[in-house]
Amino acid sequence: MILSDFKLERYFNKHEFTAKYLLSSSDCDGFSMNYILEQATADELSLWENLHLGYTESAGHPLLLEAISRHYKTNVSKKMVVATPGELNYITMNVLLKKDDHAVVVSPSYQSLYEVIKTIGCDISYWKPNDNNWTFNSADLRQLITSKTKVIVINFPHNPTGSYLSKSELEEIITIARENNCYLFSDEMYHKLMVSDAEELPAVCDLYEKGISLWGTSKSFGLAGLRTGWIAAQDEKLIEKIIAFKDYLSICNSAPAEILTIIALNHIDAFLKPNIEKIKKNILLFKEFQEKHKNLFPNFIPPKAGSTSFVPLNDEGSALEFSDQLVENTGIMTVPSEMFEYSGNYLRIGFGRENFQEILNVLDTYLTKK
Ligand SMILES: Cc1ncc(COP(=O)(O)O)c(C=O)c1O
Structure with missing residues (x-):
């Protein structure tokens, strides 16, 4: 049995730990060990300490x-x-x-x-x-x-x-x-x-x-x-x-x-709630950003649930070309639609990161100069 390369994971493998900014991750920022253990009851802590x-x-x-x-x-x-x-x-x-x-x-x-x-x-x-x-x-x-x-x-x-x-x-x-x-x-x-x-x-x-x-x-x-x-x-x-x-x-x-x-x-609420709040806040930030850059992002359908959107990209080249140039010039990693083997030009945007506004600022400067 030969599995074809997992395109999305190969693309992450190339950039995830070298790119300065991640604009397309589907996960939310990882919580720290300290944060997890702070939530634990005495019995749960004992399970951990005596493991x-x-x-x-x-x-x-x-x-x-x-x-x-x-x-x-x-x-x-x-x-x-x-x-x-x-x-x-x-x-x-x-x-x-x-x-x-x-x-x-x-x-x-x-x-x-x-x-x-x-x-x-x-x-x-x-x-x-x-x-x-x-x-x-x-x-x-x-x-x-x-x-x-x-x-x-x-x-x-x-x-x-x-x-x-x-x-x-x-x-x-x-x-x-x-x-x-x-x-x-x-x-x-x-x-x-x-x-x-x-x-x-x-x-x-x-x-x-x-x-x-x-x-x-x-x-x-x-x-x-x-x-x-x-x-x-x-x-x-x-x-x-x-x-x-x-x-x-x-x-x-x-x-x-x-x-x-x-x-x-x-x-669960100690994990879920901060993630939901962060995603909601970032959706609003992206909406504002997209309004400003309508030429490049003509449409944005915010997620009804989950942490990602698939945003149409109106650029001369392919979505992959756009993503490759973006990461090279700004350190912002995005996932292009090619990674989903889906026709049309889209970028996946992930809303689960704390530094979302900072990333949009860098992207804004890049697009304004482009
Ligand atoms: C729809 C879907 N299923 C499964 C997975 C795999 O989850 P994990 O990364 O925890 O292995 C992912 C990860 O991105 C996903 O988006």
């Missing part, structure tokens, strides 16, 4: 599974597994799919959501939004389903567009999945990042017997360095298969990351 670094349980620390389960309505106590988010996507697709199966995947999307499926030898149809407002139409999804469709892959809040669904739209997707006996893999990595007046969606695993919800600490919590994610689903057999496959990859989780994740989950 021994042996192997950990395959599915995850029992207290971690308990902390996760409190964020779902369904009784998912035996129906969860913790691993890195990418690993969970990789394993789930390998457990669910075989060659010549068909999958429908939202597009644009985080590349691993379709690349792993492609590598298994499946056919893929891409469910695309209306690019005037980034809404996804369920009638279009219905058209894409075939007798071979095994899984539908969605991601709301959506990276990169910031698109979101209403509850009735999500229910319609579940109806389509149920009628066609498909699994619904729901990448909910940006769950609870509610940055507009949109109503928060329930997790798909709480609504659908073949729903699979993926969430983790990287985006909603501002704790990407924990490398922790989890899957919750009603299908206990599926979870068992994922845990068994994990024996060939990480086997078990990082013991320190597990304890820190327990603390984060038990004090």
Whole structure:
């Protein structure tokens, strides 16, 4: 099996730790260790201080599974597994799919959501939004389903567009999945990042017997360095298969990351709220900036949820050329639409960074001189 390069991650690899400014990150600034431990109760601190670094349980620390389960309505106590988010996507697709199966995947999307499926030898149809407002139409999804469709892959809040669904739209997707006996893999990595007046969606695993919800600490919590994610689903057999496959990859989780994740989950507001405030503030700053630079950014659809927008770019060259020149001339890293293999010229803008205004000032000076 040969996986194609993960374009977005290769581009980050090139610039993330050398560029002075990051304008396109999808995660929020990482919280410090001190901040996490300040939130902990005496019992949680004791877990941390008395931790021994042996192997950990395959599915995850029992207290971690308990902390996760409190964020779902369904009784998912035996129906969860913790691993890195990418690993969970990789394993789930390998457990669910075989060659010549068909999958429908939202597009644009985080590349691993379709690349792993492609590598298994499946056919893929891409469910695309209306690019005037980034809404996804369920009638279009219905058209894409075939007798071979095994899984539908969605991601709301959506990276990169910031698109979101209403509850009735999500229910319609579940109806389509149920009628066609498909699994619904729901990448909910940006769950609870509610940055507009949109109503928060329930997790798909709480609504659908073949729903699979993926969430983790990287985006909603501002704790990407924990490398922790989890899957919750009603299908206990599926979870068992994922845990068994994990024996060939990480086997078990990082013991320190597990304890820190327990603390984060038990004090979620201390992480979520500052992130949401920061994103909202930065959306307003970008709106003002875009009004001033309408020639270059003719339109801006603010995220309904999540931390990113996909902003149309009106430049002579490609979005990749623009991003390459920008990082070279100013040290500002942006992610161009080429990294999402999506046609048209767009830049992903990420709103989760404290120094957003400073970056816009540098960009403003560059564009004014250009
Ligand atoms: C939609 C989506 N799913 C999964 C991931 C992977 O999360 P992590 O970086 O924590 O592995 C990302 C990361 O950007 C993402 O945007």
